[in-house]
Amino acid sequence: MRSHLLNDATAESYRRSVTEGVERVADKLAATRRPFTGVTPAELAPVIDAVDLDRPLGDSSAALDELESVYLRDAVYFHHPRYLGHLNCPVVIPAVLGEAVLSAVNSSLDTWDQSAGGTLIERKIVDWTCGRIGLGPAADGVFTSGGTQSNLQALLLAREEAKTTDLSRLRIFSSECSHFSVQKSATLLGLGQDAVVSIPVDRNKRMQSVVLAAELEACRAEGLVPMAIVATAGTTDFGSIDPLPEIAALADEYGTWMHVDAAYGCGLLASPTRRHLLDGIERADSVTVDFHKSFFQPVSSSAVLVRDGATLRHATYHADYLNPRRTIAEQIPNQVDKSLQTTRRFDALKLWMTLRVMGADGVGQLFDEVCDLAAEGFALLAADPRYDVVVEPQISTLVYRYIPENVTSPEDIDRANLHARKALFASGEAVVAGTKVDGRQYLKFTLLNPETTAADIAAVLDLIAGYAEQYLGETLVHA
Numbered sequence: 001m002r003s004h005l006l007n008d009a010t011a012e013s014y015r016r017s018v019t020e021g022v023e024r025v026a027d028k029l030a031a032t033r034r035p036f037t038g039v040t041p042a043e044l045a046p047v048i049d050a051v052d053l054d055r056p057l058g059d060s061s062a063a064l065d066e067l068e069s070v071y072l073r074d075a076v077y078f079h080h081p082r083y084l085g086h087l088n089c090p091v092v093i094p095a096v097l098g099e100a101v102l103s104a105v106n107s108s109l110d111t112w113d114q115s116a117g118g119t120l121i122e123r124k125i126v127d128w129t130c131g132r133i134g135l136g137p138a139a140d141g142v143f144t145s146g147g148t149q150s151n152l153q154a155l156l157l158a159r160e161e162a163k164t165t166d167l168s169r170l171r172i173f174s175s176e177c178s179h180f181s182v183q184k185s186a187t188l189l190g191l192g193q194d195a196v197v198s199i200p201v202d203r204n205k206r207m208q209s210v211v212l213a214a215e216l217e218a219c220r221a222e223g224l225v226p227m228a229i230v231a232t233a234g235t236t237d238f239g240s241i242d243p244l245p246e247i248a249a250l251a252d253e254y255g256t257w258m259h260v261d262a263a264y265g266c267g268l269l270a271s272p273t274r275r276h277l278l279d280g281i282e283r284a285d286s287v288t289v290d291f292h293k294s295f296f297q298p299v300s301s302s303a304v305l306v307r308d309g310a311t312l313r314h315a316t317y318h319a320d321y322l323n324p325r326r327t328i329a330e331q332i333p334n335q336v337d338k339s340l341q342t343t344r345r346f347d348a349l350k351l352w353m354t355l356r357v358m359g360a361d362g363v364g365q366l367f368d369e370v371c372d373l374a375a376e377g378f379a380l381l382a383a384d385p386r387y388d389v390v391v392e393p394q395i396s397t398l399v400y401r402y403i404p405e406n407v408t409s410p411e412d413i414d415r416a417n418l419h420a421r422k423a424l425f426a427s428g429e430a431v432v433a434g435t436k437v438d439g440r441q442y443l444k445f446t447l448l449n450p451e452t453t454a455a456d457i458a459a460v461l462d463l464i465a466g467y468a469e470q471y472l473g474e475t476l477v478h479a
């Protein structure tokens with residue numbers, strides 16, 4: 001069994017094994033003709049159930065053969081130009097290379113004595129990101145598992161900075177389009193369901209700052225504490241960016257922590273042409289960035305950044321075995337003092353490799369391409385009488401729905417759109433997402449692949465129309 005341990009004696013076997021795995025994946029990527037096979041849970045579950053985990057195959061070639069049927073054959077492939085579903089990007093090769101290195105070396109980014117240079121590299125990537133945001137000289141941050149955790153940590157810091165022991169008095173303000181992790185964080189932080197005040201959006205799906213001002217005033221008048229305003233820079237559904245300068249001014253006026261959830265919009269930090277869309281982000285107290293959404297990084301790669309690094313102390317706890325207080329005096333750097341996690345992946349290496357190979361402009365150009373594509377897609381949808389499109393994209397999502405001719409029942413229109421999405425997924429020809437707008441069923445393209453073309457968008461719209469019509473034909477005839 002020792003032959004399976006990765007060490008000096010097995011370096012050659014490691015090379016062979018990983019190379020074989022890379023070759024299988026490379027063959028798969030090259031041969032994949034659609035983003036999905038359309039497999040159903042009922043079809044796949046027995047294949048996975050049939051694997052007896054107590055009877056190992058013994059060698060990795062056999063395990064890779066098996067992996068073909070249990071995973072690779074039917075995976076959802078984000079690199080395919082017709083994957084237009086959720087906020088998943090295709091990944092860049094330097095980042096995948098970084099992933100291979102970090103899992104083999106397996107540093108843990110909690111302490112210096114488990115990572116050495118890894119700690120310094122993460123710190124440099126954090127500083128670079130803070131610099132791009134413009135958070136100032138005292139800024140700091142830490143990598144996290146994703147936007148959900150980044151938002152949770154930011155709101156934890158905001159709660160502690162609010163310096164109120166009566167948690168029931170704390171309020172968080174975020175737009176009705178903000179991510180559900182804001183509500184989840186409030187609950188986890190002991191604030192309860194009423195803590196999040198939902199601010200309506202304008203027709204461009206941006207937080208209405210006038211209403212925010214009124215709600216802050218009401219909060220103050222009721223003797224409650226405005227703990228945080230969460231501005232979203234790139235809402236999950238619409239990619240809309242809240243009016244950051246106006247929100248920053250209100251945060252100043254009410255002495256409130258301003259968090260910017262730029263999980264999606266952070267790609268604009270690298271954009272050679274669109275950075276101005278984030279103007280005002282530099283006034284935030286904390287920022288969430290998900291490199292695994294718009295920097296073409298593999299999951300996971302996210303960070304929470306703060307204007308005042310000292311606020312990260314709210315996540316600091318000491319353990320004799322790990323980070324005793326004396327290490328502060330000894331000036332031994334560690335990241336665990338800033339993190340909610342203990343053992344933690346060296347995800348920063350992926351972005352490091354990306355920046356060292358491609359540079360920030362390279363990443364930003366790719367993100368610009370998907371934003372340009374979204375503008376083209378909007379023009380297509382707006383000109384197509386079969387579709388209703390909700391809002392002109394600020395980043396790269398399009399929310400729309402098929403409007404059949406001669407069908408007026410809103411329920412039938414909802415069902416036709418829902419059916420089209422499901423039928424498309426089952427066909428595997430393309431993957432699109434869905435959401436509700438004003439209670440009605442809509443479809444969504446999240447465009448994050450520069451390889452997707454306007455022709456792909458047009459073709460997928462034809463497919464959706466076909467499935468919707470097929471459904472209406474069948475159901476209305478039988479009704």
Ligand SMILES: Cc1ncc(COP(=O)(O)O)c(C=O)c1O
Binds near residue numbers: 146151236
């Ligand atoms: C705006 C926004 N914030 C936070 C998140 C949560 O990020 P994660 O899925 O990485 O936890 C998402 C996910 O889609 C998001 O769109």
